[in-house]
Amino acid sequence: MKNEYEKYNIKKVINASGKMTILGGSKVSEDVYEQMSFGAQHFFEIKDLLDKTGSYLASLMNVESAYIVNSASGGIAQSVAACITLKNQCSPLDLYCLENKKREVVICKGHNVDYGTPIELTIGLGGGHVVEAGYANACTIDHIQSKITENTVALIYVKSHHCVQKGMPDVSSFIDLAHKNHLPVIVDAAAEEDLLAYYQLGADVVIYSGTKALEGPTSGLLIGKKSFIDHVKKQSQGIGRVMKVGKENILGLTYAIEKYLSHQHMSLQQQTQRFEKFNQQLNQVKGVQARCVQDSAGREIIRSEISFDEKQLHMNASVIAKKLKEGPVCIYTRDYLSNVGKLEIDIRDVDDHELKMIYDKLMNIIGGQNNE
Ligand SMILES: *Cc1c(COP(=O)(O)O)cnc(C)c1O
Numbered sequence: 122m123k124n125e126y127e128k129y130n131i132k133k134v135i136n137a138s139g140k141m142t143i144l145g146g147s148k149v150s151e152d153v154y155e156q157m158s159f160g161a162q163h164f165f166e167i168k169d170l171l172d173k174t175g176s177y178l179a180s181l182m183n184v185e186s187a188y189i190v191n192s193a194s195g196g197i198a199q200s201v202a203a204c205i206t207l208k209n210q211c212s213p214l215d216l217y218c219l220e221n222k223k224r225e226v227v228i229c230k231g232h233n234v235d236y237g238t239p240i241e242l243t244i245g246l247g248g249g250h251v252v253e254a255g256y257a258n259a260c261t262i263d264h265i266q267s268k269i270t271e272n273t274v275a276l277i278y279v280k281s282h283h284c285v286q287k288g289m290p291d292v293s294s295f296i297d298l299a300h301k302n303h304l305p306v307i308v309d310a311a312a313e314e315d316l317l318a319y320y321q322l323g324a325d326v327v328i329y330s331g332t333k334a335l336e337g338p339t340s341g342l343l344i345g346k347k348s349f350i351d352h353v354k355k356q357s358q359g360i361g362r363v364m365k366v367g368k369e370n371i372l373g374l375t376y377a378i379e380k381y382l383s384h385q386h387m388s389l390q391q392q393t394q395r396f397e398k399f400n401q402q403l404n405q406v407k408g409v410q411a412r413c414v415q416d417s418a419g420r421e422i423i424r425s426e427i428s429f430d431e432k433q434l435h436m437n438a439s440v441i442a443k444k445l446k447e448g449p450v451c452i453y454t455r456d457y458l459s460n461v462g463k464l465e466i467d468i469r470d471v472d473d474h475e476l477k478m479i480y481d482k483l484m485n486i487i488g489g490q491n492n493e
Pocket residue numbers: 142191192193194195236279280281283309310311312329330331332340341
């Protein structure tokens with residue numbers, strides 16, 4: 122019998138780039154999939170399902186409130202919407218009403234990123250107007266304070282490798298400033314691994330993507346203060362409808378989070394070990410250098426950073442990355458640094474056989490010595 126790749130003539134993908142939405146986020150494990158299948162094959166009162174899975178997760182994490190949504194983006198939009206309806210004291214149905222003038226969301230300029238979609242657009246979907254504070258590489262607490270007006274409804278902090286990392290205020294002073302101004306703080310921690318840090322610092326809501334570190338199905342998680350999350354829930358009768366989460370994904374994510382919290386994660390050393398042979402082999406190839414590096418945003422992720430010497434190889438890293446994606450099996454590497462001659466290999470979703478395939482294809486492309 123043909124599988125779906127063959128039936129629809131879909132390209133096969135080896136994902137060495139990390140948790141990328143364009144490749145489907147993450148692969149769920151067998152037991153998460155079983156929960157999804159139970160969800161798909163039964164009925165629930167959705168509000169009850171969302172409330173109960175939320176309180177189950179909240180008690181697991183010992184936080185005031187948790188709530189599952191369709192994606193981190195959906196969580197951002199609905200959180201912004203909640204801030205606007207709160208401040209203007211309007212119904213979720215009047216979110217976009219022009220009479221409700223208070224809709225400014227202050228963000229550090231270096232945080233106003235494109236994560237596949239400009240965050241500005243996501244905030245706009247929630248009815249918010251972005252107001253940037255500071256400069257691309259420098260934003261102080263004073264810069265932020267100077268942007269707060271009577272029309273400000275919230276401050277948003279983006280914790281991400283996409284952001285400018287230097288010159289930005291730390292989360293803690295950012296939250297303190299917001300609260301001093303009696304404003305809520307939304308933290309976009311979509312791809313972060315720490316589920317508690319920002320909540321514990323006092324953020325009103327912290328938003329995670331279900332398909333990134335949590336390795337769940339397409340979904341999002343909100344953790345925050347009960348009073349705030351209760352307001353976000355009201356959006357389900359408003360813009361929440363166009364971003365509803367399926368019952369299968371609610372159960373899938375709940376289980377994925379429970380597993381994530383109880384699971385021993387691979388240590389940095391164990392991750393480094395997985396690259397040992399791969400890097401060794403690459404380092405025997407002329408014009409190629411491979412080494413282990415930790416994630417640039419400080420997450421507990423080790424990747425292999427491969428530098429390609431364009432002069433020796435007569436080919437630059439961007440061309441190599443492009444060629445890796447050609448053919449019946451496309452290999453996606455992490456290409457953020459290809460402009461400076463580097464590709465990164467993220468092995469969280471790559472098995473040993475696939476790692477060997479990456480090596481072989483690389484050798485094929487650069488015409489290096491294949492030692493095996
Ligand atoms: C991935 C990401 C998002 C969006 O997550 P989705 O679940 O795909 O909507 C938002 N913000 C940042 C910083 C991200 O990295």
